[in-house]
Amino acid sequence: MSDTPIRRLPAAALHERWGDDPFVRWDLPRPHVGDIWSVGDAVAFERLSHSRRIRSLTAIGPDDQVRALLEFAAAELPASVDAVSVERSQVGMLAEVFGDRLRPGGDWDWMWTTSMPPVVDAERQLVPLDDVADARDILALNEIGNPTAESEPGSGITTTWLGARAEGRLIAAGAIHLTQGGAPHLTGIVVHPDMRGRQLGLALIAALTRWSLERYGVCTLGMYADNDRARAVYDGLGYAVAHAWGSRRLAE
CATH class of the missing domain: 3.40.630.30 (Gcn5-related N-acetyltransferase (GNAT))
Known part of the structure; x- marks a missing residue:
């Protein structure tokens, strides 16, 4: 775990510090609703899915700091949080942190564009x-x-x-x-x-x-990571990947 202390942040701090991140800027409520923790350049926060059925812990930042946040949050999470999302390159650390609580999930990309597409x-x-x-x-x-x-x-x-x-x-x-x-x-x-x-x-x-x-x-979207046909369409219309997420469910 990082030697830098983990801090619980006030609701407005997420957008104030990480608001340049397209996902934070356009996907999350302002001020944020739910717990926020940070260490160094990393942040972890609760997030409701668009269907409003899944409440996840989502983490953004360097590997070692994200791991520290996950280890800390694992003991702090309320029972209402039933999933965790990190960059797909960081998914391997989830089993080490959450152990038997970890359940299958899915890989998906959050995309956005500010480029006007041509008429079809x-x-x-x-x-x-x-x-x-x-x-x-x-x-x-x-x-x-x-x-x-x-x-x-x-x-x-x-x-x-x-x-x-x-x-x-x-x-x-x-x-x-x-x-x-x-x-x-x-x-x-x-x-x-x-x-x-x-x-x-x-x-x-x-x-x-x-x-x-x-x-x-702006326009945003989420797509399953293995949908190559859709990816080609979105790429062609000017969408860019802000985060390649790996999401896994958590047992109670």
Whole structure:
């Protein structure tokens, strides 16, 4: 453990010191809600997932300082914290720190852009969707195209919807949520399997990104690390990886 003492920080300190980090700036509430610990250049903080179902301990910083924070926080965490996230290069230390409490999780990237994407021809097929009136159709599309989609139609948490229909059937949909930091977050991009290869997914991403940039100046997203096809699309539209996360669940 580092010889520098670990400090518990006040809520405003996270953005004051680490606000230049895109993830801290745009994903996290201001002032922060939850515990914050720091040592040296590293910080660890509680974070609610966008689905609001997972409360994690997230750490950013150099390896030795992150390890010190994890070792300290492991004994301090409230029972409500049921996951831990670090850079994927640091995942190996989680088993050493949390031992039998560590459970499987996933690897994902948090991305962002301030670059306006070009217009895609297939955007001409897109129409606005209604969170309530179109919820049943969106849910049916999700079941066919992506059962793990986190757009949650009908819940009221979506800021804007776009989609495409063919002969009255919904064949593509995508949404923008707002992060706890108030930034637009691209989510729920789903295209019917029979309609893939027609640039509908690209059109949704480009149009929703442009909508976000025109109103907020930024757009963010999270993607599974092994989704190479999506990564190529996001890279091509100007998105950059701010953090390559390795997230693991914690047993009670």
